[in-house]
Amino acid sequence: MKINVIGFYKIKKINKPEKYQNLIKKFFSEKFVTGIVILAPEGINGTIAGKKNNVNECIKYIKKKLYIKSFDSKNFSTVGYQPFNKTKIKIKKEVVPIGTTLTPKEKKNGKYIEPKDWNKFIKNNDVILIDVRKSMEFKLGTFKYANDLNIENFMQFPSFFKELNKNKKIAMFCTGGIRCEKSANFLQKKGFKEVYQLKGGILNYLNTIKENESLWRGECFVFDKRVSLKHKLIPGNYIICSACRTPVSLKERKSKKYIEDISCPNCYDKLTKKKKSKLLMRKQQKNYLKYNLK
Numbered sequence: 001m002k003i004n005v006i007g008f009y010k011i012k013k014i015n016k017p018e019k020y021q022n023l024i025k026k027f028f029s030e031k032f033v034t035g036i037v038i039l040a041p042e043g044i045n046g047t048i049a050g051k052k053n054n055v056n057e058c059i060k061y062i063k064k065k066l067y068i069k070s071f072d073s074k075n076f077s078t079v080g081y082q083p084f085n086k087t088k089i090k091i092k093k094e095v096v097p098i099g100t101t102l103t104p105k106e107k108k109n110g111k112y113i114e115p116k117d118w119n120k121f122i123k124n125n126d127v128i129l130i131d132v133r134k135s136m137e138f139k140l141g142t143f144k145y146a147n148d149l150n151i152e153n154f155m156q157f158p159s160f161f162k163e164l165n166k167n168k169k170i171a172m173f174c175t176g177g178i179r180c181e182k183s184a185n186f187l188q189k190k191g192f193k194e195v196y197q198l199k200g201g202i203l204n205y206l207n208t209i210k211e212n213e214s215l216w217r218g219e220c221f222v223f224d225k226r227v228s229l230k231h232k233l234i235p236g237n238y239i240i241c242s243a244c245r246t247p248v249s250l251k252e253r254k255s256k257k258y259i260e261d262i263s264c265p266n267c268y269d270k271l272t273k274k275k276k277s278k279l280l281m282r283k284q285q286k287n288y289l290k291y292n293l294k
Contacts, residue, residue: 003079004052005224006059007203008071009045009095009178011107017041018091020065025089033058034084036223038092042102044068045095045178047224049083072107073177075203077233083224097155098182106185112199113171115208119215121196122171128164130172132157132183133221140228140238140247141218143173157183161190169194175220177201206231221247243267243279261286 014020017039024037028048033055035048044066048058062068094101113121122129122145131138131146138148149160164170170192174180180197187195198205202220209216211231219228219236227247228236238247244267252258257268261283262276271279 001080002052003049003082004055005047005049005077005079005083005226006055006074007047007176008059008074009043009176009181010066010068010071011043011095011102011104011181012066012068013104014039014041014043014066021089021091023065024062025087027061028058028087028089031055031058034082034087036084036088036090037062038090038095040092040095043095047222048087049079049224072181073200073204075176075200075207075233077203077207077229079226079235081225083226085225094182096179096182097153098157098186099155100182100186100189102182102185106188107181109188110181110184111194111196113196114199115205118198118205119209119213122215124169127169127171130170132172132174132179136246137175137221140221141216144215144217146173154179154182158186161187161192164192166190166192169196171196171198173198173202173205175201175222176203203229203233207233241267242282243271243275 020039031050031054033048033050035046037044037046037048044062048055121127122143129143129146131142131148134152135148135150149157151157151160170187172180172183177197177200180201184195184197206216206220206229214231219230219238221228226235227240228238230236237250241248241264242261243263246264246266248258248264252265255265257263257265262279263271
């Protein structure tokens with residue numbers, strides 16, 4: 001089974017985004033397309049998956065309903081299984097929360113670096129390279145020379161800018177580009193003049209640049225069953241721990257503290273006996289259903 005996965009976003013004023021919630025969800029359901037779409041007054045951000053023709057029809061439907069000519073960024077990949085359990089159409093105040101909204105006019109002030117020019121740009125000594133994702137994502141993989149913000153959620157980003165030199169060139173990146181759109185705009189409002197973004201984010205870079213020419217190290221975390229992606233957007237080697245929801249590497253799965261569906265090295269010592277017992281019972285129920293419903 002070949003499933004097409006499309007990630008996209010658009011900064012665009014959307015009046016009463018809630019009125020589109022059920023319409024989009026119903027159309028997706030009819031086309032057997034799943035995923036997560038966030039609607040906000042400032043725009044739309046989402047990742048959806050399904051059969052190629054069905055996914056394309058859903059994209060056309062969104063564009064028609066929201067009067068979108070083209071998305072600001074879009075990435076394509078394929079996988080041999082459905083990476084989402086269901087469809088979620090969420091209504092938020094912002095497409096990604098940072099505390100300030102972004103307008104299409106402000107977005108036009110953004111400065112973008114294409115993947116083919118990224119390596120040369122980030123090697124410059126006068127460039128500060130910032131990974132605006134969570135620390136957990138940074139640990140899975142990042143660019144050579146990158147700085148970790150040490151944040152657990154994106155709302156913490158504003159507290160970090162105070163440490164930055166406004167006279168330096170700032171280069172930033174995230175998974176698909178939307179978090180950079182918001183953070184770059186935030187810095188520009190604070191007086192930073194030279195703020196640059198990786199066009200299309202990490203996923204665009206991994207899909208464009210050859211692995212032997214790449215400055216990317218590790219794997220890129222994604223918010224679905226694929227967990228992580230490598231070059232050419234091939235699913236990586238991480239899985240999610242059932243107990244703590246932390247990504248677990250191949251190396252960590254060789255640890256005695258890794259017990260499938262129960263624990264991993266990150267949470268083994270923190271789990272109570274009661275919690276381990278519940279997870280063990282859930283595992284047994286899962287195995288029972290697996291072998292008795294064949």
